[in-house]
Amino acid sequence: MAGLIDQRFGLRVLLGILLGALLGGVLLAALPVGVQPGDTLELTAADGSRVQAKVDQAPDAGPGMAKVSLSAGGAETIGPLPLLGLPVREAAVSIGSAAGFDVASSRVASRGEVKIRPWPTEILHVVGQLFLRLLRMLVVPLIVVSVLMGIASLGSIKALGRLGMQAAFWMVGTMFVAVAIGLVLVNLIQPGKGLREQWAAEAGASAAPQQTVGELILRVVPTNPIEALANLDVVGILFFTIFVAVAMLHIGRERLTTVYGFFEGLNEVVGTIVAWVMRLAPLGIAALIATTVATQDPSFLGPILRSLGLFALTVTLALALHFLFQLAILLWVAKVSPVRFLQMMGPALATAFGTNSSNATLPVTVRCVEELGVPRRIYGFVLPVGATLNMDGTALFEAVAVMFFAQAFGADLGSGGQLLVAFTSVAAAMGAAGIPSAGLVTMVLVLSAVGLPATKLPLLWAIDRPLDMMRTAVNVSGDALTCCIVQRLNRDLGPERDEDDAG
Numbered sequence: 169m170a171g172l173i174d175q176r177f178g179l180r181v182l183l184g185i186l187l188g189a190l191l192g193g194v195l196l197a198a199l200p201v202g203v204q205p206g207d208t209l210e211l212t213a214a215d216g217s218r219v220q221a222k223v224d225q226a227p228d229a230g231p232g233m234a235k236v237s238l239s240a241g242g243a244e245t246i247g248p249l250p251l252l253g254l255p256v257r258e259a260a261v262s263i264g265s266a267a268g269f270d271v272a273s274s275r276v277a278s279r280g281e282v283k284i285r286p287w288p289t290e291i292l293h294v295v296g297q298l299f300l301r302l303l304r305m306l307v308v309p310l311i312v313v314s315v316l317m318g319i320a321s322l323g324s325i326k327a328l329g330r331l332g333m334q335a336a337f338w339m340v341g342t343m344f345v346a347v348a349i350g351l352v353l354v355n356l357i358q359p360g361k362g363l364r365e366q367w368a369a370e371a372g373a374s375a376a377p378q379q380t381v382g383e384l385i386l387r388v389v390p391t392n393p394i395e396a397l398a399n400l401d402v403v404g405i406l407f408f409t410i411f412v413a414v415a416m417l418h419i420g421r422e423r424l425t426t427v428y429g430f431f432e433g434l435n436e437v438v439g440t441i442v443a444w445v446m447r448l449a450p451l452g453i454a455a456l457i458a459t460t461v462a463t464q465d466p467s468f469l470g471p472i473l474r475s476l477g478l479f480a481l482t483v484t485l486a487l488a489l490h491f492l493f494q495l496a497i498l499l500w501v502a503k504v505s506p507v508r509f510l511q512m513m514g515p516a517l518a519t520a521f522g523t524n525s526s527n528a529t530l531p532v533t534v535r536c537v538e539e540l541g542v543p544r545r546i547y548g549f550v551l552p553v554g555a556t557l558n559m560d561g562t563a564l565f566e567a568v569a570v571m572f573f574a575q576a577f578g579a580d581l582g583s584g585g586q587l588l589v590a591f592t593s594v595a596a597a598m599g600a601a602g603i604p605s606a607g608l609v610t611m612v613l614v615l616s617a618v619g620l621p622a623t624k625l626p627l628l629w630a631i632d633r634p635l636d637m638m639r640t641a642v643n644v645s646g647d648a649l650t651c652c653i654v655q656r657l658n659r660d661l662g663p664e665r666d667e668d669d670a671g
Contacts, residue, residue, distance in 0.1 A: 184450030185457055185630050191292070192461025199286040201463050202253040205234065206280030211260050214270040220277065221263050223251060236263055253284045256465070276465040278366050281623065289462045292455045296626065299452025302445045304622075307612050308397055310442060312409050313435045315557070315598055319413035320428070334657055335550050338650045339558040343597065345493060346564040346642075347590045350486040354568045359478035360575030362471045367576045367624065401617075406595040456626035472627065479572050480631050486564050487638050494560075494642075494649050502652035504540070512539045513648050520644040521637045526555040529644050542651045550654060554647035561639025561646075563597035569628060570614050577620060585618055592617040 203209070205225040212218050222237040226248035229235075235247035246266045251259045260274035285293060390396035390404030397405060421428055464472070495506040510517075516536040520529040530551060537547045570589050574581050581589065596610040615622050 180450040181453060181629075182633060184452075184454035185633075188454035188457030189461055189630070191454070192458035195286070195289055195292075195458065195462035196464065196466065199288060199462070200255065200466075201282055201285055201289065202255055203234070203251050203259040204279060204282050204284055205252060208277045208279075209256065209260055209263070210275050210277040211264060211271050212273045213264070214272050216272075219267075219269075221260075223259075225252070236266075238263075238267060275467055276366075279465065279468075282463040285459075285463065289459060292462070293459045296452060296455035296459050299445075299448055300456065300622075300626070302448070302452075304612055306438065306442055306445060307610060308405065309434075309438045311596065311610060311613065312405065313431060313438050315406065315409050315595075316413045316416075317431055317435050319410065319557075320416045320431070331546065331654060331658065334654050335553070335650055338653050339554065339646070340594065342494070342497070342646055342649070343558070343560050343563045343594045344590065346486075346490045346560040347567045347593050349490050349493070350483070350564040350568040351571065351586055351590065353482050353486045353489075354571040354575075357478060357482045358575055359475050359482050360572040360577075362475045362478075363576035364578045366465075366468050366471065367578070406592075453626070453629045457630055460624075460626050475572075475576065476627065476631055479568070479628075480635060482572075483565055483568050483635050484638065486568060487561055487642050490560060490564060491642055491645065494645055498649055498652060502649070502656045504652050504656075509540070509648070509652070512536050513645065516644055516648070517641045520641045526559075526640060526643050526647070529640070530555050533644055533647060537648055537651050540648070540652065542655050546654050546658070547651045550651045551647055554650060557598045558646050558650060559597035559643050561642035563594045564642075565635065565639050566596055566611050566614050567593040569611060570618065570620065573615065573620050573624060574618065576624070579618075579620060581618060588617055589614065 203223055205223065207223045209221040209223065210218060211221055220239045222239075223234050224237070226233040226235040229248040232250050232252045233248040234251040235245060236249065236251070238244045238246065244267070246263070249262055249266060251262060254262070256274055256276055260271045264271035388404070388407050390401060390408060393404070393408040395401070396408065416424055416427065461469075495509070498504050498509055499506055513533075513536045516529055516533040519532045520526065533551055533555075534547060537551065538544075567589055570593065571581070571586070574585075579585075592614045596613050611625065612622050615625070
């Protein structure tokens with residue numbers, strides 16, 4: 169039933185994307201947005217010379233009035249002029265007339281945030297932003313509860329012993345390897361570079377300043393956990409959450425029955441709200457896609473499609489390389505034939521690919537891992553925890569996506585910034601529940617950590633479905649890989665021990 173529900177959900181989301189793109193195209197053709205505050209227009213004069221015209225809101229000059237800064241071998245400011253909201257061609261002619269030259273052609277060179285929209289586009293904008301606000305509202309509770317319960321549900325530290333430590337080491341280690349592969353490829357291919365001219369104005373100086381390694385280490389420990397929650401300080405939130413979860417493990421469930429009961433109930437509540445919000449996803453995504461398309465200058469659409477194609481290629485290549493890495497580790501450490509692994513895990517990988525959900529795939533994964541000969545004592549805690557916390561594909565995707573936006577916004581994150589991206593991507597992936605497209609929800613936290621705006625995030629919804637199918641399969645294969653490695657490191661725990669435990 170879960171698989172059927174997820175397939176229907178994916179179909180509805182796909183229809184929402186198609187509807188949004190179609191509606192946005194109609195609005196772009198019929199009611200294009202006019203000149204916006206922050207636009208930079210490129211004007212070509214009749215003599216062939218080109219002039220850059222930066223349009224800004226004219227202070228104390230009334231709505232629709234703008235001042236224009238011209239750059240052509242010098243600097244000149246004209247205005248106020250009634251330009252805001254006018255079609256680009258009409259605004260260009262007015263600027264040329266005020267500056268004393270004839271405009272032969274014009275285009276939008278870069279555009280920041282769109283603030284002036286036709287009323288149908290404004291309605292869609294409000295609907296889309298309400299959906300985005302609902303997602304942002306859920307990010308912190310989803311991360312906190314998922315990570316806390318995922319760790320705390322492992323049992324006591326004493327009972328967990330070496331099995332838990334081994335599983336945690338391989339889970340976190342392979343996630344960091346996945347992120348490293350993604351970062352290498354995204355820096356080589358640079359899929360967002362083609363959008364830098366159009367999007368750089370929106371990012372402005374919003375990117376977080378470069379931090380030293382020492383500053384990054386100090387940032388891990390929040391001085392005030394409540395303040396970290398209020399300010400979306402991802403690193404501080406996750407450190408405090410993990411600290412609390414480990415303390416709960418140390419004290420033991422018997423002495424914290426009320427605390428466990430509270431967080432288990434909160435986990436159910438958050439999961440229910442997430443399910444409600446995700447039911448609105450087709451409508452919200454349609455509105456976001458429609459608004460994004462309708463507010464573009466037509467000349468921007470080509471670069472956007474090319475960059476999204478390169479982004480999808482980067483993610484696909486990175487996931488493929490990481491899957492090959494998983495198979496190599498399987499052979500080298502777990503001493504399991506990759507061919508046999510693929511034969512036994514085929515049903516689970518196919519289910520993950522079709523449902524986009526690690527949780528929905530869990531029953532199939534259990535059966536497949538049993539066929540591999542992994543004892544229940546191992547897979548009994550590795551697979552349920554892995555379905556929530558072990559997200560190689562999701563961590564890789566989030567790191568590549570954040571770097572894509574950094575490149576598009578012209579933000580140079582440097583080594584310190586990319587280290588922060590790696591850490592927050594792994595941490596956010598651990599808090600991404602095993603539901604379809606949860607990685608896009610938690611990505612807001614990673615973008616916030618490096619000071620990048622989330623305004624362009626809806627673009628990724630348009631291509632997320634096939635990428636989510638692939639990264640979910642990689643997530644599930646990572647869970648099975650961890651089971652095989654832990655079994656190899658504990659050869660005394662064979663399947664026969666399950667029978668002894670049961671007896």
